[in-house]
Amino acid sequence: MNVTQLNRQTAAEAQLLEAYQTALSELPGDGAVMVARDRLLHALKTQGLPTRRIESWHYTDLRTLLKAVPTAATELAPAVDPVVAGSTVLALSGGKPTGSAAVDGVAVSGFAGQLLSGEAASGLAERGADDAIGRINGAFVRDGYVLDVPAGADLADVIELQANQAGGQSHSRFPVRFGAGSKAVIMERHRAVTENAAFVSSVSDLVLEDGAEITWIILQQQGAGDTHLGQIKIVLNADAKLKLYVINAGGKLVRQEIHVVTAGGGADLTLRGVNLLGGDSHTDVTLTLGHDVPNTTSTEIIRNVVFDRAKGVFQGQIRVAQDAQRTDARMACNTLLLSDEAEFSVKPELEIFADDVQCAHGATVADIDKVHLYYLMARGIPKKEARALLVNAFVAEIVEELEEEALVEALEGVIAGWLEKHG
Amino acid sequence: MLEIRDLHAKIADTDTEIIRGLNLTVKAGEVAAIMGPNGSGKSTLSYILSGRDDYEVTSGDILYNGESILELDPAERAAKGIFLAFQYPVEIPGVATMQFLKVAMNSQRKARGEAELTTPDFMRRVKEAASHLKIDPDMLKRPLNVGFSGGEKKRAEILQMALLEPKLCILDETDSGLDIDALKIVADGVNALRSPDRAVVVITHYQRLLDYIVPDTVHVLYKGQVIKTGDKTLAHELEANGYADIIGAAA
Numbered sequence: 001m002n003v004t005q006l007n008r009q010t011a012a013e014a015q016l017l018e019a020y021q022t023a024l025s026e027l028p029g030d031g032a033v034m035v036a037r038d039r040l041l042h043a044l045k046t047q048g049l050p051t052r053r054i055e056s057w058h059y060t061d062l063r064t065l066l067k068a069v070p071t072a073a074t075e076l077a078p079a080v081d082p083v084v085a086g087s088t089v090l091a092l093s094g095g096k097p098t099g100s101a102a103v104d105g106v107a108v109s110g111f112a113g114q115l116l117s118g119e120a121a122s123g124l125a126e127r128g129a130d131d132a133i134g135r136i137n138g139a140f141v142r143d144g145y146v147l148d149v150p151a152g153a154d155l156a157d158v159i160e161l162q163a164n165q166a167g168g169q170s171h172s173r174f175p176v177r178f179g180a181g182s183k184a185v186i187m188e189r190h191r192a193v194t195e196n197a198a199f200v201s202s203v204s205d206l207v208l209e210d211g212a213e214i215t216w217i218i219l220q221q222q223g224a225g226d227t228h229l230g231q232i233k234i235v236l237n238a239d240a241k242l243k244l245y246v247i248n249a250g251g252k253l254v255r256q257e258i259h260v261v262t263a264g265g266g267a268d269l270t271l272r273g274v275n276l277l278g279g280d281s282h283t284d285v286t287l288t289l290g291h292d293v294p295n296t297t298s299t300e301i302i303r304n305v306v307f308d309r310a311k312g313v314f315q316g317q318i319r320v321a322q323d324a325q326r327t328d329a330r331m332a333c334n335t336l337l338l339s340d341e342a343e344f345s346v347k348p349e350l351e352i353f354a355d356d357v358q359c360a361h362g363a364t365v366a367d368i369d370k371v372h373l374y375y376l377m378a379r380g381i382p383k384k385e386a387r388a389l390l391v392n393a394f395v396a397e398i399v400e401e402l403e404e405e406a407l408v409e410a411l412e413g414v415i416a417g418w419l420e421k422h423g
Numbered sequence: 424m425l426e427i428r429d430l431h432a433k434i435a436d437t438d439t440e441i442i443r444g445l446n447l448t449v450k451a452g453e454v455a456a457i458m459g460p461n462g463s464g465k466s467t468l469s470y471i472l473s474g475r476d477d478y479e480v481t482s483g484d485i486l487y488n489g490e491s492i493l494e495l496d497p498a499e500r501a502a503k504g505i506f507l508a509f510q511y512p513v514e515i516p517g518v519a520t521m522q523f524l525k526v527a528m529n530s531q532r533k534a535r536g537e538a539e540l541t542t543p544d545f546m547r548r549v550k551e552a553a554s555h556l557k558i559d560p561d562m563l564k565r566p567l568n569v570g571f572s573g574g575e576k577k578r579a580e581i582l583q584m585a586l587l588e589p590k591l592c593i594l595d596e597t598d599s600g601l602d603i604d605a606l607k608i609v610a611d612g613v614n615a616l617r618s619p620d621r622a623v624v625v626i627t628h629y630q631r632l633l634d635y636i637v638p639d640t641v642h643v644l645y646k647g648q649v650i651k652t653g654d655k656t657l658a659h660e661l662e663a664n665g666y667a668d669i670i671g672a673a674a
């Protein structure tokens with residue numbers, strides 16, 4: 001007997017199912033897409049939201065944590081200036097593209113088109129039985145942007161996918177293909193423009209062809225009452241290099257999943273995470289990384305600063321397949337706990353089936369170094385500012401690894417701004 | 424300017440008393456040397472003056488310009504003009520030296536109700552002070568003290584002192600780890616700050632530094648007390664005969 005079926009539906013589950021009935025008539029999709037949606041919704045209905053009994057949701061019991069799902073958004077969420085000056089902005093409001101959708105040298109279209117044509121149907125399938133984000137997004141997704149960066153393209157300007165929301169629901173998708181040898185910097189930015197509660201799901205689907213060198217930054221700046229369910233799925237082909245930055249600086253209930261597979265030798269992932277957590281928020285970053293072929297490399301560094309009663313989670317699962325010899329994977333998770341009630345849970349998981357590999361993980365938890373604080377104060381810097389300087393230093397190290405100065409400056413600005421408000 | 428009255432202090436976490444009834448007066452314009460064998464409490468005294476909370480004052484008082492500073496935190500004391508050049512300056516990864524200098528200078532200015540420095544003004548001051556102390560500008564591009572040699576760290580401390588223009592300068596073994604050329608540069612830096620409204624407390628256990636920074640008074644610290652006070656000849660006496668006689672006489 002299925003255990004979850006014995007439980008009564010939660011308010012949020014009921015609201016989700018009802019939202020689907022309401023939205024059904026306007027959800028874009030051909031027959032195949034609508035069948036896929038129904039299948040996902042059925043799974044959601046029968047299995048409910050994941051609880052701690054599902055291993056990959058152990059630290060984020062979504063069923064308990066998600067108290068309510070707002071109804072669909074009606075208000076327009078206006079776009080703002082990009083984080084990095086001079087970026088090309090592809091804006092969305094409530095998950096739907098607004099304004100012009102043109103980027104020099106890149107084929108851009110709305111994801112709704114792929115839903116209507118049925119091209120999107122296969123991509124809507126869930127990753128597995130625990131893929132709640134894929135399910136919710138696949139059932140509800142309305143639109144997004146599809147990008148195709150041609151082989152050899154070297155994009156000078158940052159492309160900012162600016163997902164603005166003014167409360168309510170928003171479900172978007174971003175399938176992006178980076179052609180062989182292409183170079184680009186993408187900022188996937190999620191931001192709240194009002195304090196109205198929002199329920200957001202967003203799935204990015206990346207394929208890096210051979211030798212592509214891409215920087216992708218997920219900057220999550222949702223509001224203090226918002227639920228943000230993000231997922232990024234990545235295929236790295238031979239010699240493709242991805243720098244993936246995940247910066248969480250908002251939201252009330254956040255889960256960002258990162259699922260990476262390596263499909264060709266020489267593929268390299270640099271994952272860097274900065275979690276700025278405060279208030280009563282709950283933020284979960286979950287990585288699954290498959291070193292599936294020989295000669296691939298990765299490093300993962302996650303830095304967390306946790307204030308107030310905030311809770312954070314990092315799950316990092318690295319699988320090294322049996323024939324994936326000469327894999328090199330290094331993972332570290334460092335946390336600054338800045339209040340007695342702050343919490344951070346780390347679950348590293350290395351599953352190594354090959355023998356000639358280098359794999360390591362480490363986790364540290366600390367408070368601000370008292371001697372450092374004293375030294376700064378002894379030079380006249382008041383305690384609050386001295387703490388902010390040190391917290392900033394802890395995460396700035398990660399951001400400074402990005403070589404593009406404009407990017408570093410912009411992200412440091414985001415971090416400093418957050419600390420000023422919460423520190 | 425500084426008056427320490429029958430000060431008793433212990434390590435905050437334990438009951439180990441380190442300063443045991445210490446009296447010391449330093450006047451404006453004076454250079455006072457504090458000497459004493461290792462472990463006598465010199466660094467502890469300097470930390471307590473700066474407000475480090477690892478130590479707890481159990482009785483007595485510290486008056487600065489006639490007012491007790493015991494209730495002030497390190498930042499407040501610094502803003503009032505108290506500066507400690509550390510025996511062991513701390514490395515702080517991730518904090519850029521220039522940013523640190525700017526924040527420190529402007530914090531103190533703000534606390535005193537003065538306007539913030541403009542960036543060009545700030546840069547000019549740093550450049551000038553660094554060149555006096557023969558500090559390589561590239562050093563200032565690194566995170567605070569990170570990877571600095573022992574001598575570079577000491578010079579960086581004096582650079583901070585020159586920029587912050589404190590009224591009471593406390594130098595804790597600034598001479599240790601410096602070769603003779605560096606010692607002269609640092610001494611010049613300190614001497615440049617000597618003025619009638621400023622006092623300098625030089626902690627050392629060698630006479631050497633005092634050849635360049637000539638003290639008005641010399642105080643011998645032993646087991647948390649000043650056991651003897653004299654003029655600069657006392658330092659020469661200590662250099663020639665060691666501490667044994669004085670300690671023996673005090674015991």
Ligand SMILES: Nc1ncnc2c1ncn2[C@@H]1O[C@H](COP(=O)(O)OP(=O)(O)O)[C@@H](O)[C@H]1O
Nearest residue numbers: 434441459460461462463464465466467468477
């Ligand atoms: N935080 C501390 N914990 C334990 N012992 C300390 C601490 N600070 C100072 N002491 C002890 O107090 C004594 C004085 O130390 P210190 O002030 O460093 O002497 P000095 O600078 O004269 O060499 C020493 O015995 C030292 O070990």
Ligand SMILES: [Mg+2]
Nearest residue numbers: 465466510596
């Ligand atoms: Mg000492």
